[in-house]
Amino acid sequence: MSGPLLERFEDARERLPGHGLPWLEDLRQGAFEHFRATGMPAPTDEDWRFTNLAPLRKHDFTPTLLAPATRSPERPEGTARARIVFRDGRFDPAHGTPDALPAGVSVRSLAHVLRDDPDRVRARLGQIADPKSRALWALNTAWFEDGALIEVAGAAKLDAPIEVEFLQSGDGSKLVTPRCLILMGPGSRAAVCERYRSTGAGPYLTNALSEAVLETDASLVHVRIQEESSTGFHLGGFASRQEAGSRLQQISIALGSRLSRFEISSLLEGEGADCALDGLYLAKGRQHVDHHTTIDHAVPHCTSRELYKGILAGQSRAVFHGRIQVRPHAQKTSASQTNRNLVISPDARVNTKPQLEILNNDVRCTHGATIGQIEEEALFYLQSRGIGPEEARALLCYAFASEVAERIPDQATRDWLRDYVDRWIREPGP
Amino acid sequence: MAGQPLLELRKLRARVEGKEILKGIDLRVEEGETHAVMGPNGSGKSTLANVIAGREGYELEGEILFRGRNLLELPIEERAREGVFMAFQYPVEIPGVTNSYFLKAALNAVRKHRGEQELDAIDFLGLVREQAKLLGIDASFLDRPLNEGFSGGEKKRNEVLQMAVLNPRLAILDETDSGLDIDALRIVAAGINARWRQDGAVVVITHYQRLLNFLVPDFTHVLIDGRIVRSGDRGLAEELEERGYGWLEDEAASGESSRP
Ligand SMILES: Nc1ncnc2c1ncn2[C@@H]1O[C@H](COP(=O)(O)OP(=O)(O)OP(=O)(O)O)[C@@H](O)[C@H]1O
Ligand SMILES: [Mg+2]
DSSP, X not given: OHHHHHHHHHHHGGGSTTTTOHHHHHHHHHHHHHHHHHXXXXXXXXXXXXXXXXXXHTOOOEEGGGSOOOOOOOOOOOOSSOEEEEETTEEOGXXXXXXXXXXXXXXXXXXXXXXXXXXXXXTTTTTSSOGGGOHHHHHHHHHOOBOEEEEEOTTOOOOSOEEEEEEEOOOTTEEEOBEEEEEEOTTOEEEEEEEEEESSOSXXXXXXXXXXXXXXXXXXXXXXXXXXXXXXXXXXXXXXXXXXXXXXXXXXXXXXXXXEEEEEEEEEOSTTOEEEEEEEEEEOTTOEEEEEEEEEEOSSSOXXXXXXXXXXXXXXXXXXEEEEEEOTTOOSEEEEEEEEEEEOSTTOEEEEEEEEEEOOSSEEEEEEEEEEOOOHHHHHHHHTTTOOHHHHHHHHHHHHHHHHHTTOOOHHHHHHHHHHHHHHHHSOOO | OOSOOSEEEEEXXXXXXXXXXXXXXXXXXXXXXXXXXXXXXXXXHHHHHHHHHXXXXXXXXXXXXXXXXXXXXXXXXXXXXXXXXXXXXXXXXEEEEEHHHHHHHHHHHHHHHTTOOOOOHHHHHHHHHHHXXXXXXXXXXXXXXXXXXXXXXXHHHHHHHHHHHXXXXXXXXXXXXXXXXXXXXXXXXXXXHHHHXXXXXXXXXXXXXXXXXXXXXXXXXXXXXXXXXXXXXHHHXXXXXXXXXXXXXXXXXXXXXXXX
16 A cells, blocks of 8 residues: 555645645655655564554555545534544544633644644654654654644643544545644643544544653553444554653553554653553454554663553454563663453464563563463352353453553543443454 | 252262262252251362352263252353352452442342342442341442452351342352351351241351351261261261261271261
């Protein structure tokens, strides 16, 4: 699919947001050239050994910008929450911008900001997620059309999460390229929930990337719910930089898409920064779900923790790759990584791999991975109390998932996820 | 002892991976009776309880009749709904499922089967709190993950709580007394005497006379090497406490086992 994309870039670039800004032109051009040189990742790349993007080649995905417009469905019911919506990666004016935001919080369309107030993002955009570090991030940087810019200042008081919703139409074999930037000022606190969904049933590719900067003592909870349709492909990224004393909790809930990969790059560059990465993935049928994390302990006294759990049914395949780097002078680092998989079908497969690059002796680092089945003993216990086998399995699966689900601070999201898991487990998988 | 027994085992045999564990058990338990089953470690007591409750993985022969129905034809959960309850010797820890969520799911499954209305959260909590209080279980246990991090005694109390809430016809207690302190033992025995002496029956698997002082058995059976080698009244339990199993093991080995 990369051939046509390369040819079209020259024609399309004038229509991309921020056209005419020299710094952004340079950024996009550099990313474009990087992608042209590397092409789509292939299994020969060590980081892509277990995730083959060959199925993408059968499609000729067209960037939203070049595709015929898709009619927007009716405006859904409003919610009391701060919410911004993008359709096929472009700001949906029907939803407007979130109103009633507390002072010190701003949620805007990135394309609007590039048009009206580009200096706002100049120092940050593309500076956290290095386009040259990953082919897909280069592709995103060259092509991104829109996404949310979220800025939170120290004094702002936010109760509910800021919701950023990406709705894919599933029409016209689109390449949807959302880009978000989250700027957390010193001492600020916020929760952001990104959600990727589809309203249609055709093939499409989402190549999403979000960047976050947490300045001193900032605290961000970033929940990302990937619920793309079974005909969609989802390639996602999240890159963060954390200054001293900041706290990040990133939670990936990967439920949809026939093939998905989520790559995280977390840089701890200020002492005392703390980063917690959690993930829950459910896959059935022929779904393929991949999480690839990199945590870079660049300075002393930082902590990181990872917990990824997955339930695999049908002939699904899960991949987890967790890389932890501890640089030579980053003493007193503490890092832990856990990946647990519950395999409920004989044909599901898991590839899990830790990769520790520890260049310092004064470090506490633990990692572990398991691939297991539902415990017969637990099943018997529940059934011996009158609970039917289907109900018992659902209970045990939720019990497994709950360790991650319960870490979502927002009650409404937790309740939604509990119902989702419950339904998922009872539906006979293909 | 008229009519159909509550539980009847006929020539029950169980084998695992070619090893015979139960070697032909015959047992009748009538409504209102309390039976004690004693025997040395590894003699098959838990296997007996598990087979009645429906644990899978055994090759079985013989019959288990519960109120005239062949239990071997019923899946595990149906047996429970029909009123069979086994308090586990080693209750299972299930992180991620709260005690009360689990118990409510169980109770409503059982109630539904009995044609009773399912309880809503408020009625359920009322019931379970009351039972917990009677058993001296702190209400905070209800919100904790099922058995996770419970002490040995707390797990056993929790088994008894489940039994009290589910109110089965037949309760099989597999060494529930091990781990219970003396006060808990009294409370449990009093609860059982009050409830299961009326209708239903109790089978107590135990190594100790302790519980039997409060929960006086009508019959005592000695299980050795997969066979009931002797049955008697409460006196037999006392005799075992004094003499151990050696004399019965010798008899069993020489094939002179007495049968009731
Ligand atoms: N699933 C199994 N596979 C293999 N052996 C088993 C299995 N279950 C039970 N056994 C064996 O059967 C015998 C009886 O076990 P059981 O647990 O019934 O004994 P018990 O009388 O309850 O002992 P205790 O007093 O120690 O609780 C033991 O030798 C045990 O190792
Ligand atoms: Mg036992």
